[in-house]
Amino acid sequence: MEAINNLNEIKKRFFEAIRKTKSTDELTNLKVLYLGRKRGIITQLISKLPTVPLKERKKIAPVVQNLKREIDLALKRESKKFVSVRTRKIDFSEPAIWPKVGTLHPTTLVLNEIKNIFHYLGFVWSDGPEIEQDLYNFQKLLIDKDHPARDSQDTYYITPDLLLRTHTSSMQIRFLEAHKPPVRVLFPGRVYRRDQIDSTHLPAFYQLEGLLVDKGAKMTDLLGVIDFFCKSFFGPKIKTRVYGHYFPYTEPSIEVEVLHKSGRWLEILGAGCVHPQVLRNAKVDPKQFKGWAFGMGLDRIVMIKYGISDIRALYSGDLRLLNQF
């Protein structure tokens, strides 16, 4: 009981003292006196608690803890009284201190955007070898060794049978050999062409292939998906036009252009229904399943989106460009 009376006395004295404080300094002194880490009145009381017999300690301990909390709160409350009005004025025009930020490459950003659009339609994605067999890049896609279509895809060879893939269509057969239909998948990745370098050609660049194989897959679905993509990516008012084209591995084949703000039509993708023989080459029965596929040049889409006129800028690694994304 004596101890508790003692505690009440401590409390009384503290609140008398705090009422008389006139400055932050006085308040700090008071805080040290009561709650200081070693000599504080309350601190000492708490450190002595373990020596008090258990029976008494059970009564006293909560009271001490409570008192500590009350004193702490009072000190904090009181301290607000002494906050002075600052008189300095910040010069807002001085430079900002920038956060350290990293950046993603514009091709990555655009690829993510496209992945998201197609993910909405149930597509996933997969990547495959860039050094590819002639068999998968050409022959299984109905482009024999002396097919004139090889002209438009001038090829880098590693050996007579190994090449740097000229298109991501090489993944069509690889994926179908490993996954049974239904299939909805994107194949983004690097492809290679033996072209003279200029503002729109590099020996290596990015392509994105899409493939759907399912019962009842048909041309109007392909057109609908392309339309959905163009409107999602370029905006709902984008004008597109679709016309017949030729690829050995799709039949029928089409090409798609969008009307650029410059007033020019820009080709953005080639597409078509997967040739039944290609399905057969991938061990898929064309009587049961049909498919369609499309392929687009990713760098080209990036260039259109951001108004970049030279493809080499994308591979320059120059932060003066990359920092803007």
Next chain:
Amino acid sequence: MLVPFSWLKEFLKVNVNPQDLAEKLLLSGTKVEKLQKSGEDYIFDLEITTNRGDLLGILGVAREVSALLNADLNLSSTVSLVRPKEAKTKPINLIVSEKNLCPYFSLVVLDNLSLRETPSFIVERLEKSGMRGVGNIIVDLTNLVMIETAQPSHAFDYGKVVGRMLLRLSKKGEMIQTIDGQKRELAAGAIIIEDSEKIIDLAGLMGGKNSEVDQKTKTIILHVPIYNSSLIRKASLALNLRTQASSRFEKKLDPNGHIFAIKRLTKLFQEYCGANVATDILSSKEIAAKEISFPLNAIEEILGIRIEENKVVDILSSLGFRIIPQPFEEKTLKVKIPTWRNDVKEKEDICEEIGRIWGYRNFPLTLPQGEIPKYGGFFQDWEQKVKQTLASFSFHEIQGYTLTKEDLIKKINFSLNKTLRVINPLSSDFEVLRPTLLISLLISLSLNLKNYVNEPLFELGRVFTNEFKNQYLPYQPKKIAGILPGNKFFETKGVCLKFLERLGISFSQILEGEHPFFEVGEVAKIVKDKQTLGYFGNLNRKVTFEFEVEEASFFELDFDLIENLAKVNKEIEPLPAFPQIIEDISIIVEESKQVGKVLELIKKSANYLLRKVQVIDVYRGPQIGEGNKGVTIRLTFLSEKKTLTNSDIVPVRKLIIRNLEKDLVKIR
């Protein structure tokens, strides 16, 4: 393919302006690259897809346009009756060694030519079509008919050909001088024609100098062949020689095209050179058009649209397909495919014809109805996660060149004979496949140090070495690599470990490494489950100097391994329910002692209450003596069951200190 509007109109009675026609051509699948005004005329520059050999002639284009505009094709100006006068006065004998080399051809000898200047309107047509008059009417007329009909032909000077002509495959090393004056050594497998003495024609590519027509030529042998397209293409590639003729021969031409072309040529030679026909026109037998049955339901199945049968018939007929009535089969058409459309073989091809002429813009738009495929745990986009993680560490993503030059491989200390290279480079700058992402990162770092002080960079991409891990393809793993300017070993270590932690890969070991890119003793490897995930450390300054960078730290990890180890569902520690107790221990150890070993010892000495052991300071200086380092280690104790008191910690602490002292560690 350049098509003068005026020439086209000769075969078509149409009233259409060239801009509208260009759009119609495009929408039907014949792309107009350019429409150019040329005086009063317009010239269409058409992109002809490789399946449409028939469109490599003005007549073929006219046929296509007639279908698009529903106009009649008028061939009256080109066809004429060829009357041989004085037939069989000049004997001719062409032997084709294997039919497969030249399955179809026509041949005629024309005599009594009187050569004159090529009429200017013909020269003009040639020029508008991207050729030029060569100053010899014989050559100009064969070129004119090639552009008109897509069918190339060749005129030999009869007087320069000795004995029989033999068409055969070349043998390796045989020589021919072509009309451009070049002596060419042939590989085996080109088609040639020889007379009894010499090789006179590099068939399909270019004629021989020794049988070339000239201003004195009186008699010509006109040869209008259809060659084996793949042999022509092979020879063209092997000799690196492409001509207007070869680019047509390598497509599938109309197998009956030679019959029309030779009549047309004969007529022109009679008209402009007063030629007599000195033999019968010798032609391979006309081949019959192929027929296929076309089930009408294929249209809905493949294209997804419904078109009335009579519309289908209209479209196909306008393109020259003939529909044979099938009174007993309602839902199937029997379609006769014109010989010039030998690209059309099956129902998909027929659907393509219907689709492109019907117009894809008239198709309804639908979305796929089928089930969304399920691929199991296929969905986590680790590539994206990896990139985002590094960007969040303030790294900048770059994309570098995959093909690089030999010189740069040497500069980074990589052994060239472990690399792969392309066998047909266009330039030595893009020849060797990169075996590491280091090159592009160093180039980029070096470039950016001119404008930026301290910006770390990263790249994710494939690298290539000549190791084969399976039967067919060389090893081409994806790597994730980063570079930091300056000497930043421990920052790099932090990046690597935090990066792995973010991907849910914990408990990886950092071991002493050895790697040619790095300074000796300043490189570590990261190992997880006995697999090496990659290396990090300070780059060898001999390497960095080559790129005008003083010092840089670098890491390169195997993305494929990381992808396999990464976890979506990381185990999360719950917030502690009781307060933790923190104790710091300061020790002094010899420099040679690894801090990591000390930490291991502490962990081994403590019980489960010790939750975390961290080095919070490493100090070197006079106070602790040369060759020593002072280390402050923070121990965090925690229990899930109660608030810990000193009495819980003291015995643990004692044991730790006793073990440390046994291990020659001085406690400060």
